[in-house]
Amino acid sequence: MTFTKAMRAGLLPAALTMALTTGVANAATADPPAPVLVYAFDTDDLSTGTIGDSSGNGLDGTLVNASTASLVDGAGGGHALNLPGGAPTSDGAYVRLPLAAIKDKTDLTVSARVKWDGTASAWQWIYALGKDTNRYLFSTPYNGDGRLRTAVTTSSGGGEAKVTGYAPLPASAWKTLTVTLDTAAERVTTYLDGAAVASASASTTVTAAQLIDAATTSAGYIGRSFYQDPLFDGAIDDFRIYGAALSAEQVAAVAGGTTPTPTGLAQDAFAVRTTIGTAPSLPAAVRATFTDGYDRDLPITWSPVDPKDYAAAGTFTVNGTAADRPVTATVTVIREGQLIIDLAKDTGPFHGGASGTLYGLYGPGVPTNNLIEGMRLRTVSTKAHTARSIQAPTRWRWSSRSPTAPTATCTST
Ligand SMILES: [Ca+2]
Ligand SMILES: [Ca+2]
Numbered sequence: 001m002t003f004t005k006a007m008r009a010g011l012l013p014a015a016l017t018m019a020l021t022t023g024v025a026n027a028a029t030a031d032p033p034a035p036v037l038v039y040a041f042d043t044d045d046l047s048t049g050t051i052g053d054s055s056g057n058g059l060d061g062t063l064v065n066a067s068t069a070s071l072v073d074g075a076g077g078g079h080a081l082n083l084p085g086g087a088p089t090s091d092g093a094y095v096r097l098p099l100a101a102i103k104d105k106t107d108l109t110v111s112a113r114v115k116w117d118g119t120a121s122a123w124q125w126i127y128a129l130g131k132d133t134n135r136y137l138f139s140t141p142y143n144g145d146g147r148l149r150t151a152v153t154t155s156s157g158g159g160e161a162k163v164t165g166y167a168p169l170p171a172s173a174w175k176t177l178t179v180t181l182d183t184a185a186e187r188v189t190t191y192l193d194g195a196a197v198a199s200a201s202a203s204t205t206v207t208a209a210q211l212i213d214a215a216t217t218s219a220g221y222i223g224r225s226f227y228q229d230p231l232f233d234g235a236i237d238d239f240r241i242y243g244a245a246l247s248a249e250q251v252a253a254v255a256g257g258t259t260p261t262p263t264g265l266a267q268d269a270f271a272v273r274t275t276i277g278t279a280p281s282l283p284a285a286v287r288a289t290f291t292d293g294y295d296r297d298l299p300i301t302w303s304p305v306d307p308k309d310y311a312a313a314g315t316f317t318v319n320g321t322a323a324d325r326p327v328t329a330t331v332t333v334i335r336e337g338q339l340i341i342d343l344a345k346d347t348g349p350f351h352g353g354a355s356g357t358l359y360g361l362y363g364p365g366v367p368t369n370n371l372i373e374g375m376r377l378r379t380v381s382t383k384a385h386t387a388r389s390i391q392a393p394t395r396w397r398w399s400s401r402s403p404t405a406p407t408a409t410c411t412s413t
Helices: 005-022 248-255 369-375
Strands: 037-039 061-064 070-073 079-086 094-098 108-116 127-130 136-140 149-153 161-164 175-182 187-192 218-222 231-242 262-265 269-275 285-290 296-299 314-322 325-334 354-361 393-400 407-412
Touching: 037 094, 108 127, 108 136, 108 248, 136 175, 149 187, 161 187, 175 248, 187 248, 218 231, 262 296, 262 325, 285 314
Parallel strands: 269 325
Antiparallel strands: 037 231, 061 094, 070 079, 079 231, 094 218, 108 175, 108 231, 127 136, 127 218, 136 149, 149 161, 175 187, 262 285, 285 296, 314 325, 354 393, 393 407
């Protein structure tokens, strides 16, 4: 079956929702498209420095520093490629990918079975697709915060669209990591063993073609970063690239095995605040535990909110579901500018500091003593009132770095 862009555009939203809410692949889904490149490592002779492509497209890879690589038991029998890791300047092995793996592509899917050794040196790249430190797509088992991260950019690190897991890639076990770059949906998504890591997959308009330019000679690497990051320490098997963004069901099918399913929600009640006349902004997703022990986000489907519910100050409840589990949002509607102080709520240590200008009229009782005392005014200067007690416009200035050392001045204008 040919996998067309139009089909995907029609299939994806329902398909993605289905997979994210149930975690169960739909058997009726179209088969995945043919991969552009497949490295199974089962028949390779590493001493040749060549990694054979079994897709039929002849896109063999080049094993650099081959003497430090080895073949180990594969994810499902056969062999996998073991890479030693180490400094980028070391003789650690990695694979250089042929340019045709991503050339003239728009959408991409990268999938690999990965057995990371768990060395907690940040920013080992499992793969790097693109040209250089300006244009790339990569995944790391362990970012600077120790979490699984995928990012894509055409404007270096500052322009990255990121998808971040709640934990590192689980180490010392075979895990299937799949990343889709879907330009119709304008997003990049990461799947772990066929289940999306975060429902709020990062928004991006980057296409595969934009990851390279006319001067690019390689599609990138397996096991090496474009930056001077540590080399990947672990084993890789069944490395695949598709010239399409696979649907959630197709990703699960490629991952094989049992797709992890949700077992519970981190929270099922949310407090939301809005102002009169403004629809409440309800959370789009909730963190959930899964059967494989790796937390992921689940999208929340909320019941429609009647504008009458937030037409006046008050409180109302909205019901929703996340993976068929009920959630509620308690919405408090306040007047614009209304300040509510909940003394029962601990918001942590006070680290305030403010300076500003208060401009206005004053007179007996304005501003109130409460306000003046709260500002801890020390000095006030003002233009004398006239006998007719015309209230003079006054500019108040205050600066407060701590509750005990404020200064304030008030000058008339
Ligand atoms: Ca293999
Ligand atoms: Ca190792």
